[in-house]
Each structure stands twice: as C-alpha cells, then as structure tokens.
Amino acid sequence: MAAGSETNLNNTNAAARQVKVLFFGQLKERLKCDKLTVEIAHPLSIKAFKHMLVEQNPLWQAWLEERDVLCALNQTMSSSDELVKAGDELAFFPPVTGG
Template sequence: MIRLLYFASLRDRLGSSGENIDLPEDTGDIATLKAYLARRGGVWKDIFAEDELVLAAVNQEMAQSDTSIKDGDEIGFFPPVTGG
C-alpha cells in the first residue's frame, strides 16, 4: 500500500487531500503511477494527463518521472509553484 497526498489546487480539484491505495503490480515509477491515476477518468484524466505538469515527491524528496516507487512509500503530488 502507498499513501498519496494531493496539495494546493490539486487537493481542491480532486476534493481530497489524500488516500491510501494498493500499488498496482505494473506500477514501478512516478510516470506509471500518474498514468494509472489518469485512467480513473474525469478530473483525474485532466490532472494527470501526460502533457500536464504535476510535480511529485517520494517520501518528502523531489522526484522525477522515472523515480522508483514501492509499497510503503508516501507520494505527494502538487502543481508547479512560483515565488516572488
């Protein structure tokens, strides 16, 4: 099982701050997890579409699309942020 956390506008659009899910067997990195979430359809498809920029962190460390994930991980998703 993995813990997914949704931050900022993602939390608002999804109507949830997070969830626990069983890691699908064929999901071994951030890119395949995003594709899995996009297959839920609706707003999930919009947010996690391949051409959308959604940042990820695995166990509170910034992650790339090819960052490996495994059972027990905490994965946070958030929109790009800017400061100023």
C-alpha cells in the same frame, strides 16, 4: 480458528503493499481528494503510477497527466522515472510560480 489467522495474515500482506498518496494546493481542490491509499503489486515509476490513478479516476487526467505536476517521493522532490514501492509516500503538488 485457522481461517481467522489467515484473514489477519491477508490483511497484513495487503497493508504491506500500500502506497500513501497525498495531494496539495489547487490540485487537492480540483481532484476533490486530499489523500488516498493505493495497493500495488510491484514497483512502478511515478509516471506509471499517475497513469494508474487516471485509469481509476478518468476525470483526473487533465490535472495529473496534462499539467506539470510536481512529485515528492518520501518527502524528496522526484522525477517521473523514480520508482514507487510499497510503503512509500507519494505527494503531488501543482506547479509553483514565483514573483
């Protein structure tokens, strides 16, 4: 019985280290992904977080690191040096142009 309790505790700990990631607009279409959940061990800057995503998905580099992607951390527009922590929501948007 103790093993079952330990498994539940481990699952709870894993959930506590997760970041919800959302992709919008053309970025969502190009990456073929609208959302994912990423586990992190410690806070990372948005720039480091994007780099980690590219390491896991090398084809995303052109869209996440080589373009002016906008970021919102917990629904607030943020710069690349803001820290992403467990429990946060990070959203990426393609650059918006006006006319």
